[in-house]
Amino acid sequence: MKFEELERELNKFRKKLKERTKVEEKVFDRATLLTLYELANRGYIDLLFGTIKSGKESCVFLGKKGEKSLAVKIHKVYASDFKNMIQYLEGDHRFRRLRKSRREIVYMWVQKEFKNLKLAEKANVKAPRAIAYKNNVVVMEFIGKNSTPAPMLKYCKLEEDEKKRIYKIILSYVAKLYSKARLVHADLSEYNILMHEGEPVIIDFSQAVPLTHPLAMQFLERDVKNICRFFNEDYKKAMKSVLKWST
Numbered sequence: 001m002k003f004e005e006l007e008r009e010l011n012k013f014r015k016k017l018k019e020r021t022k023v024e025e026k027v028f029d030r031a032t033l034l035t036l037y038e039l040a041n042r043g044y045i046d047l048l049f050g051t052i053k054s055g056k057e058s059c060v061f062l063g064k065k066g067e068k069s070l071a072v073k074i075h076k077v078y079a080s081d082f083k084n085m086i087q088y089l090e091g092d093h094r095f096r097r098l099r100k101s102r103r104e105i106v107y108m109w110v111q112k113e114f115k116n117l118k119l120a121e122k123a124n125v126k127a128p129r130a131i132a133y134k135n136n137v138v139v140m141e142f143i144g145k146n147s148t149p150a151p152m153l154k155y156c157k158l159e160e161d162e163k164k165r166i167y168k169i170i171l172s173y174v175a176k177l178y179s180k181a182r183l184v185h186a187d188l189s190e191y192n193i194l195m196h197e198g199e200p201v202i203i204d205f206s207q208a209v210p211l212t213h214p215l216a217m218q219f220l221e222r223d224v225k226n227i228c229r230f231f232n233e234d235y236k237k238a239m240k241s242v243l244k245w246s247t
């Protein structure tokens with residue numbers, strides 16, 4: 001498909017999105033259209049459908065590659081919280097040369113998420129498999145069934161025994177990230193965990209930091225506190241378990 005044809009089709013799609021889901025037109029600026037076009041030409045995306053998740057700084061769309069569903073996350077360059085991103089990028093040894101351009105910072109943010117997802121996969125932590133990235137777009141494994149996304153943990157009703165099992169699995173993932181991936185998620189909560197086929201899947205890794213980050217331990221404590229609050233578990237015991245599994 002020629003770029004002009006793709007642009008026409010996406011412009012139609014953009015108008016429908018604005019009418020149906022109130023997604024800003026700025027999501028599909030010309031630079032993003034070119035990025036999607038390149039990802040399509042490289043064989044990562046065939047089609048783009050409706051919104052899976054819409055936020056202030058990014059939108060996740062359902063994509064298709066043949067019969068396979070994909071999650072296509074597009075960061076809104078001019079709506080992103082530039083200052084908030086900086087605190088997670090500064091101190092990350094992988095991104096020492098920070099630039100002041102908002103667009104460049106967002107592009108680094110996307111690269112950061114892709115790298116973090118790859119590390120999580122190597123550590124055997126259940127998370128969306130990273131497939132490709134370019135500029136402000138990340139293509140990931142779709143977590144769900146028949147084009148229906150998996151629900152957030154926040155909205156799942158679990159029996160008491162099941163809650164304890166899920167809680168232990170999540171803590172084990174925190175420990176694996178810490179010990180094997182040398183990462184801290186830094187934004188872990190019931191909103192960033194999906195439930196798929198009875199198992200928790202951790203998402204949204206763009207803010208995850210390496211252990212060398214000066215705020216890594218502070219972020220780890222916050223993650224564990226969030227999980228303990230949701231499951232009504234003891235924070236001190238949880239931290240001991242995470243650090244014990246990490247040794």
